[in-house]
Amino acid sequence: xxxxxxxxxxxxxxxxxxxxxxxxxxxxxxxxxxxxxxxxxxxxxxxxxxxxxxxxxxxxxxxxxxxxxxxxxxxxxxxxxxxxxxxxxxxxxxxxxxxxxxxxxxxxxxxxxxxxxxxxxxxxxxxxxxxxxxxxxxxxxxxxxxxxxxxxxxxxxxxxxxxxxxxxxxxxxxxxxxxxxxxxxxxxxxxxxxxxxxxxxxxxxxxxxxxxxxxxxxxxxxxxxxxxx
Numbered sequence: 001x002x003x004x005x006x007x008x009x010x011x012x013x014x015x016x017x018x019x020x021x022x023x024x025x026x027x028x029x030x031x032x033x034x035x036x037x038x039x040x041x042x043x044x045x046x047x048x049x050x051x052x053x054x055x056x057x058x059x060x061x062x063x064x065x066x067x068x069x070x071x072x073x074x075x076x077x078x079x080x081x082x083x084x085x086x087x088x089x090x091x092x093x094x095x096x097x098x099x100x101x102x103x104x105x106x107x108x109x110x111x112x113x114x115x116x117x118x119x120x121x122x123x124x125x126x127x128x129x130x131x132x133x134x135x136x137x138x139x140x141x142x143x144x145x146x147x148x149x150x151x152x153x154x155x156x157x158x159x160x161x162x163x164x165x166x167x168x169x170x171x172x173x174x175x176x177x178x179x180x181x182x183x184x185x186x187x188x189x190x191x192x193x194x195x196x197x198x199x200x201x202x203x204x205x206x207x208x209x210x211x212x213x214x215x216x217x218x219x220x221x222x223x224x225x226x227x228x229x
Contacts, residue, residue: 006037008045013212015046024094028101035208131183137176144169 014033018025025046027039034042144165152162 006034006042007209008049010034010209010212011037011042011045012049013216014042015049017212017215026098028098028105035205126186134176134179134183137172137179140172141169141176144172 011030011034014030015025018029018033023029025043027041027043030042030046031037031039147165
């Protein structure tokens with residue numbers, strides 16, 4: 001199935017919401033916020049948005065006196081060394097935190113996949129069991145047909161026994177039909193569940209997009225109202 005593509009507006013809205021809560025904006029955070037998408041593409045769209053919002057204004061700067069420039073240079077070197085140490089520490093913490101988040105996501109996905117596989121395995125076993133019962137019922141029905149033919153050929157006096165055999169045959173035939181209906185119903189329910197799951201994912205994506213749009217509209221309205229007041 002083709003992966004769901006999210007618009008730039010949806011990605012930017014998700015990034016702004018994360019930014020408002022003070023969270024780090026990563027590809028995985030954006031993916032979790034909007035419910036899907038390629039983390040690399042989501043982060044690229046967000047970075048392009050930030051670049052488009054950046055404004056650099058060049059202003060004339062007065063030159064520093066030599067003694068001030070030397071002092072600034074000394075302080076700058078010390079500050080640069082300290083900033084480098086802090087940058088290394090922050091980067092190490094960020095990398096470890098990201099690795100933990102990725103590990104948690106992978107573990108959660110693995111658990112969900114294992115659960116789905118167990119459920120599918122159980123359903124497959126149930127279908128196989130019903131099909132085996134259906135085959136057994138067919139074999140029993142075939143055997144009873146053969147017995148019925150022999151009874152008719154041997155002695156008409158065994159009409160009572162023949163009636164009993166017919167009754168047994170009808171019961172088995174009903175069971176076979178019931179098993180057949182159960183198998184067909186389970187297959188239909190499985191297909192319906194898959195279709196409903198796909199529809200629900202589509203509806204969730206639509207609701208998320210609508211929610212983002214409503215939040216953006218509400219924010220714009222509040223801004224306009226504040227300007228008017």
